[in-house]
Structure formats: structure tokens, C-alpha cells
Amino acid sequence: MVPGHVISLYRKRLGSERGWIKKDWGGKLRVALVYPHVYRVGMSSLGFQWVYHLFNLRDEVVAERAFLPDGHEMSLYRQARSPLLSLESQRPLKDFHLIAFSLSFENDYPNILTILELAGLDPESSQRGAAFHLVAAGGILTFLNPEPVSRVFDFFAVGEAESQIPQMIDVLYDGVQQGVAKEELVEALVEKIPSIYVPARFEVEYGENGTITGWRSRYSGMAPKVKVAKCNPASMEIPYSPIKSPEIEFSEMLLLELGRGCGRGCRFCAAGFVYRPPRFHDDTKIRKFISEKDGKGIRWGLVSSAVSDFPHLDEMGQFILDQGCSFSISSLRADSVSDRLLEKIKSAGQRTITLAPEAGSSRMREVINKKLETEVILNAVRQVAQAGDLNLRLYFLIGLPTETQEDIEAIYDLVKVIKHNMVKIGAPRGRVSRIRLSINCFVPKAFTPFQWFSLEHIDLLKDKQKWLKKMLVKEGGIQVSFDVPKWAYVQTLLSMGDRRVGRILSLVHKYGGDWKKALRYSELNPDFYVYRPKDLQEILPWDFLDHGIRKSFLVNEYNRALEGKLTPSCKPNKCTACGVCPMV
Ligand code: SF4
Incomplete structure (x- = not known):
């Protein structure tokens, strides 16, 4: 019926x-x-x-x-x-x-x-x-x-x-x-x-x-x-979300893709590898698309794996404002923040700037290939504070490979200095911006140099969360949210699993979504997929997919991570390092 x-x-x-x-x-x-x-x-x-x-x-x-x-x-x-x-x-x-x-x-x-x-x-x-x-x-x-x-x-x-x-x-x-x-x-x-x-x-x-x-x-x-199919932005329409609905969070916003992929090479980030090479849509084509879209007042949600790497993003922002529209940007690279860009973002009505230092210590940022000096992060924070009326959201990861208690303490230390800078600049003006932290557990992903690592044990992740929460609450004035380690465990199982993990999914379905029960009754040991570091020679469940990325490149990146060595960002058309570019 x-x-x-x-x-x-x-x-x-x-x-x-x-x-x-x-x-x-x-x-x-x-x-x-x-x-x-x-x-x-x-x-x-x-x-x-x-x-x-x-x-x-x-x-x-x-x-x-x-x-x-x-x-x-x-x-x-x-x-x-x-x-x-x-x-x-x-x-x-x-x-x-x-x-x-x-x-x-x-x-x-x-x-x-x-x-x-x-x-x-x-x-x-x-x-x-x-x-x-x-x-x-x-x-x-x-x-x-x-x-x-x-x-x-x-x-x-x-x-x-x-x-x-x-x-x-x-x-x-x-x-x-x-x-x-x-x-x-x-x-x-x-x-x-x-x-x-x-x-x-x-x-x-x-x-x-x-x-x-x-x-x-x-x-x-x-x-x-x-x-794996890839496409050339030159021969495609600009992707956007054609439907507006009052039921979704940003009901008046249309999403618009500025580009695909990111060339920075953060070693934990799947999008940074499987969407290689980094590609942006043509600036003129985007402007034409926006100006031909019917009606003023559209709020454009600008989307890309690396929005702030889009060349002359501030000028694009001004163009959108000139069309009688506004825009918002999900997150910025700390080294791409400029006064001009912040001014456009404010004019567009966005009230929060999101930065992703990911790690507190320089050592850890070198391991993950996040090429950001502490001073660069602090400079960006000061610019945000000076721009006024902007709140700050910061993303961090915990449970990263080689992480120690000092690296966790470095997150707290960095946040403390960030807060100090925000207060120092904001207080004399009568408004100190809010700081919100999102602290998530590292989950290994296929086709990244970190695919061979395991999830950190959830008891340790919980301890780290507890420690950070205690210290940050004591510090005051900072809102913190954590993801749930139990769900990071499930995500790792489903990210790293082979076909046999499908049997666990059937049990989850059978038990009405009760993961605990499904894992208890499964004849498969989920820890095999979640907590076992993989051998570099091992055949991985996803090795039959061909992205054009050489496995030897990922192995090299894995080794460089352990040595704390940085790898330069992509230089499309000038580099063949990972193997993708000649194939596109
Ligand atoms: S070949 Fe070079 S530029 Fe192209 S995706 Fe790989 S690392 Fe980046």
C-alpha cells in the first residue's frame, strides 16, 4: 500500500x-x-x-x-x-x-x-x-x-x-x-x-x-x-547545486565548485590524493556562469578541496559581491589569509573563519606534510582578529602516526597562544572573537601515504580527548567539540576493510544498527582491519583501482613521514612525481 x-x-x-x-x-x-x-x-x-x-x-x-x-x-x-x-x-x-x-x-x-x-x-x-x-x-x-x-x-x-x-x-x-x-x-x-x-x-x-x-x-x-575516471575542467560545465530547499542547513545557498583536488599533499587526506592532479575551473568561465545565473541575492557556497588556493580568490569574491550576490568559504589555508580576502568575506556576511592547523607541534605538522610554520598560523589568526567581527574555528587531528603526549600538549599550547593573540587584539576594541575547536580522530584512508597505519586504540584516543578537554576548559573562552572514538573505529573498519567486512555490515543490519552486538557476534576479528599496521609489501583491498598514483610514491611519502621530511606541493605540468599528471 x-x-x-x-x-x-x-x-x-x-x-x-x-x-x-x-x-x-x-x-x-x-x-x-x-x-x-x-x-x-x-x-x-x-x-x-x-x-x-x-x-x-x-x-x-x-x-x-x-x-x-x-x-x-x-x-x-x-x-x-x-x-x-x-x-x-x-x-x-x-x-x-x-x-x-x-x-x-x-x-x-x-x-x-x-x-x-x-x-x-x-x-x-x-x-x-x-x-x-x-x-x-x-x-x-x-x-x-x-x-x-x-x-x-x-x-x-x-x-x-x-x-x-x-x-x-x-x-x-x-x-x-x-x-x-x-x-x-x-x-x-x-x-x-x-x-x-x-x-x-x-x-x-x-x-x-x-x-x-x-x-x-x-x-x-x-x-x-x-x-579511475578523471575529467578535464576545460571540457566540463561548472558543477553547482541546482536545487534550493528550506529544509537544508544553508537553505538559501547554492554550492559552486571552484576546483577539484589539492596539491598540498597532506599525508592523511584522501581527497588530496584521489582527486589528483589539482585542477581549478577557469576564472572567466566561473564569472560568466555566475553572471548568467538568474537573479541577485544568491549566496554562493564556494567549494573545492583547497578553496583558498584558487588564484585571486579575493577578486572572485569582489566579483560575486558586484553581482549583488554573496558567498561563503568553508575553510582557508593559514598561508592564504590576506586582509583583502578577509574584507571580502566580511562584506559577504560570513562571520566565521575556519583554519586547519591539524597539529599543534611543528614536528607533527612535518610528519603529516602540513607545510605551515607556527608563526604563519599566528599571523593568520592576528589578521582575523584585526579584521574584527570574525569568529575563529580551528580543526585538529589526534591519534596521528608517531604522535606523543608532547604533540597533544602542543595543541593546547598553540590554542592558548592563539587565544592570547585574539584577546590582545580584540579586547581594546571591545570584542573578543569566539574560538571553536573541532578535534577529530585520525582515520587511515586508502590511497594516502598513511594507508598502512592503524587507528590509535580508542582508549588512548579517549584519554587524549579527556586531557585536552580538561586543559581547554580550564583555559576558558574556548568551545571544543570532539568526534566519538567508537565511530572512528567503525569508520576505520569500513575504510580499511576487504570484502569480508560486508558480513559485519549484514549483521549490523540484522541487529537494527547495533554495532556492538554485530561486532560481538561476527566471526571476523574487526581489530585485524582497525588496529593492525599493514606491511608495505602487503596487497591492499583497493590495490586493483588505478588512479595513476605510483604505489612507490606513496611508500616514499610514508617513509618521509617517519623521517619528518616535508615534500613540496604539486606543480601541475612541471612535475611527474606521483605519476598522475602524464596520464591526464
Ligand atoms: S604528478 Fe606532480 S603535480 Fe601531478 S599530481 Fe602528482 S605530484 Fe602533483
Whole structure:
């Protein structure tokens, strides 16, 4: 039975949105784009919104959205025993040819199983039979490590969406028109698109110690590696979020991508490696796009892995203001802060500046390749204080490789000096800016030089959090938030896991999201993935993905981290250090 309350809720939601697309279904390829979290979270994702736009650009496609129902909505579904519906036409997901998930956060994985169950689909690809619903995934996690959810999906589209969607539509549309069977269609995708990964085509082999010894292809003539798709900004539209909704946090903001990738080479940061090389969209093209967008008063959320590396960001800010619009920037590099830029940010109405020193000691910043001297951070802080009316948010990581108690104390010392500077400048003017700290646990990520490290034991992470909290509370005037070490453990398991971890996910689903129970009843030892430092020679679960980054480069970076040596930032077109550039 279709729940009337859900339909009313969805129609009301559509009534309050601006920018969504309603298409006639006749003869089209039907695509359900699913975000494995609730509506307000999914709609805050630029990638998810952009993919919606890319699919709907094509006349032969109708793409609609679906989300994890939130508490009230979920109970309506459960009461009515109704299958999950798409937002636009309120049709069951089973009516779509392609059900495509966008994967950005590992801890959302259990939601995928909940959504498929609600949709009336088996969460295991091999159990779904020949019925025509291709269940696929894209998004950054598919080109970091898709293995823990490999049993769920018929295929993954690994890499940047723009390079894959047009071809994918061609193959699927033709196949659907000709009534081609699901398996043949998957074959056709693999044949035409080198970035399509079909987990069922590989078998993973394990040694006695539990590590991977290799992959065996179930088919002959297969490429040994799956090529991760990249795109050239010169040949693409500027990605933006086309839909505004009052339900999302920044309801009046449209997100706009300035660039992709970051060339600074912080050794813990996945985006800094898998989006290589760093690329910015052309300044003139962005200006044209903004000026042609209908209406003044748009607030542009400028997005990039390294926004403040965008050349002449202050001038872009002034241009946006001149159009009668405003903007906001997620975070700035301390060495990119300038009085001019801060002035534009203030004029745009932004009240908080975010800096990410990541570590308190110079030694630790050298280990992670964060090329920022303490004095550079303090200079940026002083500029923020002098600009007035700006609060400060600071990001730090704890549990980093080689970290000692002195490094933790250095976070406290640095924050104390920062506060001292803010007070010294702000007090005579009658306003001392607020300081907020976000202190998160380091979680190792695939394709980074830190992929071989483990998570620090959660008891130690808790001790470090406790110590910092005590000291910072004593200091006063500083707001601190920490992430939860238990969730860092889960994230590490899902980031570092191989296919077998999928069995733990099934248990989590079976026990209604109870991770503790699932881990207790699992025959797999999760600590094997979370607390075991990996051997540099070991075959890693994601080694079959080809980003163009040489593994020897990552090993070298790992060794340089242990030696506390800095590595220079990317110099696109002038460097071949990691192996990516010649391939793009
Ligand atoms: S080849 Fe050089 S410039 Fe290109 S991504 Fe690698 S390190 Fe950066």
C-alpha cells in the first residue's frame, strides 16, 4: 500500500523546493539517485545534486531522488508496509531501471541495506536475480575502497561522474530499448567504460594470515586493474547545486565548485590524493556562469578541496559581491589569509573563519606534510582578529602516526597562544572573537601515504580527548567539540576493510544498527582491519583501482613521514612525481 502521508509529505517538500525537475516517464531510461542518509543531509551534497543535474540533462533520461526516510517518515513507511518511493513522482524504486547510490561517508553503509530492504530489493547483488533493477554506486568512496559493500552492488562507476555518465546513459538506454538482459548490459558497460567495476567478476584470494594474496578473474581477457575516471575542467560545465530547499542547513545557498583536488599533499587526506592532479575551473568561465545565473541575492557556497588556493580568490569574491550576490568559504589555508580576502568575506556576511592547523607541534605538522610554520598560523589568526567581527574555528587531528603526549600538549599550547593573540587584539576594541575547536580522530584512508597505519586504540584516543578537554576548559573562552572514538573505529573498519567486512555490515543490519552486538557476534576479528599496521609489501583491498598514483610514491611519502621530511606541493605540468599528471 502506498502511504498517503508520505505522498503528501513529498509533495509538500517539492512545493518548497526550487530547481527540481519533473519529467514525463514515457520511453525514458529511469534512474533513481539515492543518497544513503536523510533528505537534509543528501541535499547538502554538491556531488549528489550535480549528478541529478547531469542525468537529467539528457532528454532520454528521467532521474529522480530518494533518501533514507527520517524517524517519522520511516514509521509511516513501516506502518503502511510500503516500498520506498522516489521524491519526484512518488513511485517505488523497483520501477526504475538503474538505482544509483552516491557514497560519501563510510558510516552511512548500513543505511544502504536499510534502503534496499525498504525498496523490496535483496541487499545482495547475487540474490536479486534477473529482474531488471541495476543497483550501482558512485561517489568518492567507490574510488577509495568499495570492497566492504562489494556484495551489495551490481557495479560501481569509479571516478569522476562527468567522464562516465554520458557513456553510461548511452549503453543503458540502448540496452533498455532493445530489452537486453541485465547481465549482458553489465557486460556492455564494462566493455565500453574502463572505470566500471563489477565485483562479481573478481574473486579475492586470502592467505593463512588473513591478508590478500591476489585476485582471480572469473572471466578471461579482463583488465587487471580498474581505471579511475578523471575529467578535464576545460571540457566540463561548472558543477553547482541546482536545487534550493528550506529544509537544508544553508537553505538559501547554492554550492559552486571552484576546483577539484589539492596539491598540498597532506599525508592523511584522501581527497588530496584521489582527486589528483589539482585542477581549478577557469576564472572567466566561473564569472560568466555566475553572471548568467538568474537573479541577485544568491549566496554562493564556494567549494573545492583547497578553496583558498584558487588564484585571486579575493577578486572572485569582489566579483560575486558586484553581482549583488554573496558567498561563503568553508575553510582557508593559514598561508592564504590576506586582509583583502578577509574584507571580502566580511562584506559577504560570513562571520566565521575556519583554519586547519591539524597539529599543534611543528614536528607533527612535518610528519603529516602540513607545510605551515607556527608563526604563519599566528599571523593568520592576528589578521582575523584585526579584521574584527570574525569568529575563529580551528580543526585538529589526534591519534596521528608517531604522535606523543608532547604533540597533544602542543595543541593546547598553540590554542592558548592563539587565544592570547585574539584577546590582545580584540579586547581594546571591545570584542573578543569566539574560538571553536573541532578535534577529530585520525582515520587511515586508502590511497594516502598513511594507508598502512592503524587507528590509535580508542582508549588512548579517549584519554587524549579527556586531557585536552580538561586543559581547554580550564583555559576558558574556548568551545571544543570532539568526534566519538567508537565511530572512528567503525569508520576505520569500513575504510580499511576487504570484502569480508560486508558480513559485519549484514549483521549490523540484522541487529537494527547495533554495532556492538554485530561486532560481538561476527566471526571476523574487526581489530585485524582497525588496529593492525599493514606491511608495505602487503596487497591492499583497493590495490586493483588505478588512479595513476605510483604505489612507490606513496611508500616514499610514508617513509618521509617517519623521517619528518616535508615534500613540496604539486606543480601541475612541471612535475611527474606521483605519476598522475602524464596520464591526464
Ligand atoms: S604528478 Fe606532480 S603535480 Fe601531478 S599530481 Fe602528482 S605530484 Fe602533483
